[in-house]
Amino acid sequence: MDFFTAQDHARRKTGHLVILLILAVLALIAVTTLVIAIAVHLMGGVQPSGPPGSPQTVDLSVQGLASALTFELVAGVAAVVLAIVVLGSLFKQMQLSRGGRAVAEALGGREINLNTRDADERRILNVVEEMAIASGTPVPSVYVLEDESINAFAAGHRPGNAVIGITRGTIRNLTREELQGVVAHEFSHIMHGDMRLNMRLVSVLHGILVIGLLGGTLLRSMRYRRIGGGRRDNSAVAILGMGAALMLIGYAGTFFGNLIKSAVSRQREYLADASAVQFTRNPQGIGGALVKVGTHTRGSYLEAAQAAEFSHLFFGQGLRLGFNRMMATHPPIEDRIKRVMPDWDGRFQVTWPTAQAETETASEDSAKDSAKSARTVGMMAGAAVLTGASARSAIGAMGQPDQRHLDLARATLDALPESIRTAAHEPFAARALMYALLLSQDREVRARQLQSLEQAALPDVYRELQHHAQEVLLLDDQLRLPLVELALPALKSLSEEQARHFRHCMGLLIKADGQVSLFEWTLYQMLLHNMSERDTGSANRKLKDLQPECQVLLSVLAAAGQDDPAEIHAALHAAEKELPFALAPTEEPPGMGALNQAVEKLRRLRPLQKPALLKAMARCIEHSGEIRPAEAELFRAVADMLDCPMPPLLTE
Template sequence: MDFFAAQDRARRNTGRLVLLLVVAVVSLVAMATLAVALVMVISEGGQQQAGGEPLARALDPYLLGSVALGVLALVVLGSLFKHLQLRAGGRAVAEAMGGRLLNGNVRDADEQRMLNVVEEMAIASGTPVPAVYLLEEPAINAFAAGHSPQDAVVGITRGAIERLDRDELQGVVAHEFSHIFNGDMRLNLRLVALLHGLLLIGLVGHMVLRGTAGRRMLGGGNRNNNGQAAMLALGAALMVVGYVGTLCGNIIKAAVSRQREFLADASAVQFTRDPNGIGGALKKIGDHQQGSQLEASNAAEFSHLYFSRGIRAASGMLATHPPLDERIRRVDPQWDGELPSSAERRDSGEETAAGPASSGESRGRDARQLMAMALATIGQLDQAHLDDARRRLDALDPRLLEAAHDPGAARAVAYGVLIHLEPGTRAAQRELLEGVADPGVLRELDALEEPLAALPADQRLVLLELAIPLLKQLSTAQYATFKLCLERLIAAEAAPGALHWALYRVLVQGVEGRHSRRRDRALTALTEPAAVLLSSMARAGSDDDDEARRAFAAGVAELAPLALDYVPGPTAFAELDMSLDRLQRLNGEGRRQLLAALAGCVEHDGRVSVREAELFRALAEALDCPLPPLLDTH
């Protein structure tokens, strides 16, 4: 799977889908306008009124325009209202479904196992660690939701974590991560908002119908019979138009969703190299009494987000998911049609031992091979990186691992990583936090001094990624203080480099999310900010300016015939921020080219240092390009 092509394809498909829905909305507005206009004319007395035939007066441009604007405003306001409800991203969906946050709030072994699987998958793929929500539902189901990887969440049901073994959970989570990689999440949330606007027409019609019927029952007699009949007709017309529109929207939604589910299933097998994982989960759904049916009152609203069908929906064109047996046979062509016994208990839940880290396989590769492999793994998953992620988590000091999962100590972890980038400035930076940072957080920071000092350089980004879901839970006041402290720590560095800024940027962007931007620019239109980032990457590999210039030239060679000018350093953090903000407008091919040039800077001297590898990964993450940890750095 080509990550950049998949992302661009998702954006094109989103545009086409939105255009198709706009055509449907225009058609529905026209139908509703004509119905409302006719009812208004009839309610005024029909032919007896001066002004001609009802149909002729109903087609009056002024009347049609006024009604069309009203109906269109109803659809737009309904969609906008739902969009604003969902602007928090995946968290809004999970909370609407009654989910409970697991990060920092694990209560039993099943929940811990699920959190471990998600964290391993995120670290192995280079994506931000998503928040994990548990739905207290007996069904076996899951979903991924959000506007971007920064605000993505993974939801899982109680039935899934209790009945699926570790390999099956990994297959389900890999399926959901495929939706994150392929850009499906934003499309799904836009569908929810648009369909809500269409549904609102029918809901208004239903309200008019009920209100008019109620007045007729209370009023008695024949008074205002014509007007009441007209209102009944209006309510019925709006209901029909609204529900026909919703039906059309649901057909479009279902058609798109079914194809994305097949792709996500195939990606899960590709990522884990184990068809028995996702295949076993699908078979258990088929054998489970509750299946994948969710009981939440608003489950239908998010039906296209789920791992498997979450509602008792009609089949055929309205089915949001392909038939279960067809999905199983696609991942397991040898399946004989038998399902596991419902009485069969899942595995004990013990963590399977990670195989030998694949870094042994990659030892001896030169820098060019290593960076070529890194670029090839963007938006990908494989067992080697999953094993490496588990090894990295197991190697973390338990005190740091516990702190990264604690709502209070997570801030201390972030401060500690930045403070320990340069040993010579630790004491001065620690003093800067006095009187600003929360005293309890400072006590946690002091308690973590020993494990932070011993933290391997290639574990810093991993530790920060684990802490980000907890940092997202900070109140507005807490986050303002936290960000102020981060800025003070960065400003106190004696010789701040691009890695300091990149780690700070990963933290801030991970907590705040990324502002939505159109990705329509080619690299040729953004050469100045690209030169700033390439120059900073070149200096990360050497303190010698001549060597940095040679590294920069090697990177620019990857962009031939495009020419860029070296930007002497050091570069102010504000300029780096501005450059990265502009580069987030790059299209898929532009981001591919930029990362190839950054890789050229790194590999030019035949080695890849930990500092270069971590900066490269941090920049890729800031550009929304999920890059797994490099398996061999030195």
């Protein structure tokens, strides 16, 4: 399943789940109505069965109950149940509005300091950074759960606010290649839309659970009431019965929702395992991690109080099931291992590495990685060029990166000076690096930029800028976007006020020369997209409905790759072969304001409408035979803003 089909499948699955959950709510309404009808009948339907003073009986005949089921009762119960479910879901949705951070903190996670000295934490951060750059997704923040089990999760509404959570037992007990397998599995959930679907499930299921919680509240209130015989105690009996019924109804609804959640999660786990193998080209990575889960004394079971609520997000089964196998959110671990390692003998036997062996293995892996990186860095610094094939290859690899992209990501990180990599992990210095990327090569313009920034920027940030500016100015163009991606976790940790001031200072730098360059627009929009919670609205637009926006985007892209007007027109003509409409030749490329408005509307494209646009962009790029840095940056930035993770473009 390719990236766009997976995204569309996740979107359609959301619709199917909504239908099933609506049916569950309707069942709740029906059962609740029946319970309340019985309660009303009990409170008002006691009939004398003999002469005065003789025992009284309750008429529970069908006719008697039917008389209590009035339209007003059904409508009122439906309105109350719907209100409870909707308000409960909205409340949970508000709690999760911060994306993956809210989930990680609810599970007791702690964000790993990007400049941590802990060797285990440093190793997992390196793996996550490599995977993110190789897959073209923003580098997510990493949270550690102080739990000795082997488990992990990805959470967030979209790649820009995703986090990776991982237990202490995972980073302590797995080798580097096994960590790569686990992290690649979680990146598959991020790229293929599973993460967004899982977050929606959390909110909706909480709405159903609220009914059971309300029943529990009613039962607890009965502690202070005395229940005895006689007619005047019927109300207390009814409240007690209603509380117990609401608890049963609520948990029945949750059970039904969990069955839906489990059915979806099990299939997506198989797909994520397969993606991890394709990404790393190493079945032993994810397979070895799964074998260790089956061998470990704690397995993948978490102790976090809210683990049940987020059980479908985890890498492995987070809860002990006992006899209730129907509620498993993950396939049997034996089946998962067999799928990625068909030759597995079925025995859970592993050799747990000692600290010395782990250090030696890490040194060997580092030496191998350095040798690979040296070769790739040589290609990056040499005469190799990005061609049209590079763009088409990147589109084909979206959601399915492979070992070549991982090698290039390692090489890219190695090519960045150590001082720059360290600075990208610190919020003050990360802001300074972004300012440095906007500094002009023209000395006069740069002097005006520095003067305005000295007055506006925080003193500590300005000092960091002076320290790193020259080094950033000398960076190869191919390292600019990776540096932005590397700095994102530190920038996303800024408060709302700090982020606002950061954007203001960037605006001053951009406006210093009175015009907005293509790179300035690209950098600003990438940061804005990944640091904010801008909602695109529903993704329901077709490409043919956005012809003017496509015209603007492709005109800017064509002008970035060609200087001759005739070649610009030829590039547009090549691009329109992938589109359901023709493109008009333009005398002057549109401005950055028009480009911004166009991309905002194009973000609402349906998943299966996006490939045509990206292929049109690739056609436009390949027309000249090679890709300029400005073209490559715009190509990948637009893909990022469309929430399409574009892997690095590979050289021939």
